[in-house]
Amino acid sequence: MQIVDIHYLEGFLTPNNINCVVSQLPKFDIHKKGDIMNTSVNIGGITFNNPVTTASGTFGSGIEYSDYVDLSKLGAVTTKGVASFPWGGNPTPRVIETPSGMLNAIGLQNPGVDVFIARDIPFLRKFDTKIIVNVVGKTIEDYCEVVDKLAECDVDMLEINISCPNVKEGGIAFGQDAKQVHYITSEIKKRAKQPIIMKLSPNVTDVTEMARAAEAGGADGISLINTLTGMKIDIHKRTYALGNKTGGLSGPAIRPIAVRMVDLVASVVKLPIIGMGGIASAEDALEFIMAGATMVAVGTANFNNPSATMDVVEGIKEYMSNYGISDIKELIGCVR
Amino acid sequence: MAAVKDSIKILENIALTDDVFSMWLDASTIAKKAIPGQFVNLFSKDHSMMLPRPISICEIDKLGGRIRLVFRVVGKGTKEFSLLKRGDSIEVMGPLGNGFSIEGKKALIIGGGIGIPPLLQLSKDFAGEKHIVLGYRDTTFMEEDFRAYGNVYISTEDGSRGVKGNVVNAIEENNLDADIIYACGPTPMLKGLQQYAKEHNIKAQLSLEERMACGVGACLGCVCKSRSVDDHSMVNNKRVCKEGPVFYGDEVEL
Ligand SMILES: Cc1cc2nc3c(=O)[nH]c(=O)nc-3n(C[C@H](O)[C@H](O)[C@H](O)COP(=O)(O)OP(=O)(O)OC[C@H]3O[C@@H](n4cnc5c(N)ncnc54)[C@H](O)[C@@H]3O)c2cc1C
Ligand SMILES: Cc1cc2nc3c(=O)[nH]c(=O)nc-3n(C[C@H](O)[C@H](O)[C@H](O)COP(=O)(O)O)c2cc1C
Ligand code: FES
Numbered sequence: 001m002q003i004v005d006i007h008y009l010e011g012f013l014t015p016n017n018i019n020c021v022v023s024q025l026p027k028f029d030i031h032k033k034g035d036i037m038n039t040s041v042n043i044g045g046i047t048f049n050n051p052v053t054t055a056s057g058t059f060g061s062g063i064e065y066s067d068y069v070d071l072s073k074l075g076a077v078t079t080k081g082v083a084s085f086p087w088g089g090n091p092t093p094r095v096i097e098t099p100s101g102m103l104n105a106i107g108l109q110n111p112g113v114d115v116f117i118a119r120d121i122p123f124l125r126k127f128d129t130k131i132i133v134n135v136v137g138k139t140i141e142d143y144c145e146v147v148d149k150l151a152e153c154d155v156d157m158l159e160i161n162i163s164c165p166n167v168k169e170g171g172i173a174f175g176q177d178a179k180q181v182h183y184i185t186s187e188i189k190k191r192a193k194q195p196i197i198m199k200l201s202p203n204v205t206d207v208t209e210m211a212r213a214a215e216a217g218g219a220d221g222i223s224l225i226n227t228l229t230g231m232k233i234d235i236h237k238r239t240y241a242l243g244n245k246t247g248g249l250s251g252p253a254i255r256p257i258a259v260r261m262v263d264l265v266a267s268v269v270k271l272p273i274i275g276m277g278g279i280a281s282a283e284d285a286l287e288f289i290m291a292g293a294t295m296v297a298v299g300t301a302n303f304n305n306p307s308a309t310m311d312v313v314e315g316i317k318e319y320m321s322n323y324g325i326s327d328i329k330e331l332i333g334c335v336r
Numbered sequence: 337m338a339a340v341k342d343s344i345k346i347l348e349n350i351a352l353t354d355d356v357f358s359m360w361l362d363a364s365t366i367a368k369k370a371i372p373g374q375f376v377n378l379f380s381k382d383h384s385m386m387l388p389r390p391i392s393i394c395e396i397d398k399l400g401g402r403i404r405l406v407f408r409v410v411g412k413g414t415k416e417f418s419l420l421k422r423g424d425s426i427e428v429m430g431p432l433g434n435g436f437s438i439e440g441k442k443a444l445i446i447g448g449g450i451g452i453p454p455l456l457q458l459s460k461d462f463a464g465e466k467h468i469v470l471g472y473r474d475t476t477f478m479e480e481d482f483r484a485y486g487n488v489y490i491s492t493e494d495g496s497r498g499v500k501g502n503v504v505n506a507i508e509e510n511n512l513d514a515d516i517i518y519a520c521g522p523t524p525m526l527k528g529l530q531q532y533a534k535e536h537n538i539k540a541q542l543s544l545e546e547r548m549a550c551g552v553g554a555c556l557g558c559v560c561k562s563r564s565v566d567d568h569s570m571v572n573n574k575r576v577c578k579e580g581p582v583f584y585g586d587e588v589e590l
Pocket of ligand 3: 547548549550551552553554555556557558559575576577578
């Protein structure tokens with residue numbers, strides 16, 4: 001394929017003559033910069049304007065960053081995890097910088113689903129973007145209560161965070177046991193009115209086992225990766241740096257691990273994937289897409305660059321333009 | 337979409353002591369909006385340091401479109417900022433947080449260590465009677481800046497200047513009273529002043545510090561404990577970067 005820049009044709013090309021002009025240049029794969037390019041993707045029957053969303057917990061409910069980001073430019077906003085009632089979260093310090101990343105132990109503080117429904121959904125609906133609600137719980141009943149309440153709400157998709165400890169089963173995360181992944185997925189799928197995405201934890205021996213369990217349970221998609229468990233010691237205070245002792249590692253430091261996990265999972269399940277873990281630029285996002293992600297989420301990078309999400313959207317378009325890609329779907333899983 | 341992270345020109349960056357630096361920035365947009373007690377996020381040029389460094393606004397020159405920051409070198413980020421020269425630029429986001437609200441007729445303005453700089457613009461803007469108490473470990477700085485705006489009292493832990501001890505010792509020794517306390521400094525000092533204000537039935541506005549990631553209220557990293565249920569979080573937590581950094585003494589648990 002040869003790529004030609006026909007930027008100089010701008011103004012000359014119109015919807016009526018474009019086919020004619022293009023047909024007169026049959027030797028080339030013609031692509032007009034910034035136009036005739038399809039960045040939309042589909043997961044669970046929902047069409048997203050572009051493949052970029054926010055990683056849950058790094059973007060609040062969109063309100064906080066809306067001074068910095070035009071939310072309508074994002075494919076979707078993925079909210080902070082919501083539970084059936086307000087959660088207080090962990091003691092401080094809750095965040096610590098690490099090389100090319102950070103550890104967090106927020107402890108899933110959230111105002112509860114009722115306030116979320118009354119306050120955050122109406123706000124997000126003002127924008128031309130899709131709403132993905134991240135759901136958390138300590139028991140299956142907790143998750144189901146949130147899913148039931150959201151069933152009646154104007155949201156587009158649910159992302160089920162199964163990295164929380166299952167208090168009934170002795171605190172082992174739901175996402176660390178394939179049987180439980182299957183069970184929780186099928187229970188939620190029975191009730192949910194929106195497509196459900198199961199968000200997998202990387203803190204397992206074999207992530208493909210969990211992905212298969214989610215697929216068998218009826219999930220509409222999979223998102224990964226959540227944070228990797230880590231720790232930092234404050235040597236001056238001779239204590240744990242985080243109030244919770246352990247925290248979740250995120251940011252570019254975990255990117256190669258995340259890309260590999262997306263590639264692994266994409267090769268064993270048919271479900272669409274939302275890939276994340278250290279995405280800070282379009283180049284990073286494209287790695288995930290080529291490894292098999294249909295959508296990508298930007299998390300920790302928002303803290304370093306509040307317009308990171310928009311930069312990723314623009315950068316992907318630029319890449320497509322430069323390489324003459326007319327539809328982003330051509331790139332999904334293209335390395336395999 | 338009103339706000340951005342901006343690359344901003346440094347007009348001056350000078351050392352006040354071995355490790356405390358004073359930086360003037362050519363930041364008209366921030367200067368226009370800012371009030372005393374707010375802060376900005378500074379970003380390292382090295383993006384492997386992903387988190388912004390929150391630094392309080394020390395002085396606001398609205399006419400000249402400038403802001404002043406005073407910071408202590410404690411780690412890699414502040415070290416980098418200390419090496420910047422006039423004409424260099426730095427990425428800045430702000431103003432962030434709520435800032436002080438000016439109230440009362442007679443103020444006690446109390447700063448401890450690197451909590452002193454954020455009180456300078458407040459000292460300028462507060463129109464009533466004011467007593468300014470500055471607490472240091474040993475080396476003093478910015479004393480002269482404050483003398484222009486009120487009576488200044490000094491305490492040092494080693495007794496090398498002013499009252500030996502802490503700011504509360506300086507307040508008691510000088511029999512200072514007020515109808516409003518403004519304070520910024522280390523948590524033990526703020527805790528002492530919270531108690532002092534309660535005992536003397538004086539309102540207190542305290543500027544807190546906590547580890548931050550986003551600085552805009554999104555990540556819930558920077559919370560402090562609030563006495564009552566906060567109507568954003570719906571739990572007894574308030575975000576230092578958003579509802580704060582300035583809280584009333586009776587609002588928070590320290
Ligand atoms: C609202 C607010 C206002 C502040 N105002 C000032 C000011 O006016 N002048 C000043 O000198 N300092 C101020 N600080 C403290 C300042 O943010 C830290 O000293 C600075 O971030 C240290 O960065 P570093 O890279 O040099 O240190 P490192 O220890 O290398 O930093 C590592 C990480 O820890 C964070 N961190 C380290 N110390 C602190 C701290 N005390 N508070 C919060 N985060 C910290 C850093 O931001 C970074 O993410 C303020 C803090 C807050 C929360
Ligand atoms: C401060 C913070 C809070 C987070 N909160 C949540 C959450 O509530 N639910 C969830 O599923 N993941 C949460 N995550 C994980 C992110 O959504 C994401 O999976 C992970 O950080 C990897 O992406 P990143 O490297 O781009 O940040 C959180 C991450 C961070 C840094
Ligand atoms: S630093 Fe993110 S909420 Fe305050």
